[in-house]
Amino acid sequence: MLNHYAINKEMERGSIYVDGAQDKLGENFINVTLGDSIKIYDSPSLDVRNPMPIEEYPIPESGFVIMPRVCYIGATFEFTKTYGFVPVLNEDDRLAVLGLKSHITAGFGDNGFEGTWTLEIEGSVPVRLFPHMFIGTLYYNPLIGEGDILYRGKYFGQIEPTESRLSEEYGNGRVRRKC
Amino acid sequence: MLSTNEIKRQMQLGNIVIDNLNGNAMKKPNSIDVSMGNYLYVYDYQILDSRMADVYLKEVMEDKPFYLKRVQIPETGLLLEPYKVYLTKTTESVETHGFIPALHGKVAMSLLGVSVELNSGYKYDGYNGNMLLSIVATKPTVIYPDIRVGNLTFFPSLDTSNDLKVSSGITYGSYTSGMLSGNEIRRRMEGDNPDIFIDDTEKIVINPNSVNLTLNESIGIYTEPVLDIKADNPYRKVNLEDGMWMYPEEIYLARTNEWTETNNLIPMMSGRSSLGRNGLHVHCSAGMGSIGYKGYWHMGIRPTKPIWIVKDLKCCQIYYYTVDGEIDNTYNGLMQNIPKEELGSQMHRILQKKR
Structure with a gap:
């Protein structure tokens, strides 16, 4: 994985981009923060084949308490672009100590992805979140081999928290609902 | 990621130092077994404030609980309840020069529905200390003291490469x-x-x-x-x-x-x-x-x-x-x-x- 000198150089080359990265650079990673809003599935159960209604809420300055047994979808505040590397979102001890997961999957990204990172936020216990709080660290693994296959999938270019689009694979559309 | 052979070589060179390492921990091809001790820290609070994370982390890593409560794991076992987080740290401590330690929970624990690191396993070059374990159970689960819970791996901390590749019009370093x-x-x-x-x-x-x-x-x-x-x-x-x-x-x-x-x-x-x-x-x-x-x-x-x-x-x-x-x-x-x-x-x- 890249050290901060290498990350800096790659940002100069334009292969790695993260909003405001200069202030967020760590030894081997870039710190990312939580965006302004959070989405909650407005349904007692889910079905992978069908889109489920979802509500979006802004995160107020006073904080937003997340509860266990609920799926929250958030997004990083930072828009990112990665070419030639596999970015990995790691949670960091500062979140694990609260029993907080900001990423349900292992956090590997795709070469060629552009967008904010979707966060599948889950608490084992109730936790109060704040807007723009630290939410993870991005590491970069160099790509070995030809990097011609770029991510151009369902979530390319996403900015707001984006719920699952898996239903599109089953031929069902999306449900859009805003509060 | 380093092979275990390379981890051993770097340990001989002094670039990777692991304290309290168990003799049998280096049997796998690309990782080292790490374990936990005989105590856990738990919260008394109903709602955790994310702004207090650094405080709680320090209490665990320095073994100075104030907000947290220490619970001993007896030889007969301790029941982990779901919807709770139990904190401790690895028995082993690690120090690196030029390498990034990354902790992964064991598959065997995952198949029991128990996470030990909640996707927070990646550290950084120059890390020096024990590693946080954040244990969450899915079902009520009995846990015992002094058990192997994780796989510790290492990545090289790569400096800038000036070999360049171009793909889809974008230039990037080749490593x-x-x-x-x-x-x-x-x-x-x-x-x-x-x-x-x-x-x-x-x-x-x-x-x-x-x-x-x-x-x-x-x-x-x-x-x-x-x-x-x-x-x-x-x-x-x-x-x-x-x-x-x-x-x-x-x-x-x-x-x-x-x-x-x-x-x-x-x-x-x-x-x-x-x-x-x-x-x-x-x-x-x-x-x-x-x-x-x-x-x-x-x-x-x-x-x-x-x-x-x-x-x-x-x-x-x-x-x-x-x-x-x-x-x-x-x-x-x-x-x-x-x-x-x-x-x-x-x-x-x-x-x-x-x-």
């Missing part, structure tokens, strides 16, 4: 250590002695830097309401058929349809983002693989909300790390030698092994 691109994965599946073998090569979907695998219809559900990590916890098998409901507070044992074999590379399993956005965990901790692993990929599936699951779902993705250093052994652990239809956790066998 000798990293993760395989989709094209490279496909290339390594070819030939007589491929590095990567995945059963049913024709139908495999290759992503920019990973492959998709699908869910086998055979699902295991533990029959006891309380799990015991020392026991061979019994489970019953159900068939997904046209679909089934999966409920939170239950851990579902599953495996991929595809048999995989990996040589000279380190495979890692991750859930799919589309499923994660539905609150579906396929693994409690990142699914670290080993050089030479031959088998199906086993998952401990856990939903956040009740969810309808269908078979042949594209459930996980495999990523491939290149190996840094010489490989002198390949994986021949517990997951290698279980019967093909076995789904359960092998934690009870790990605990029987000599320390």
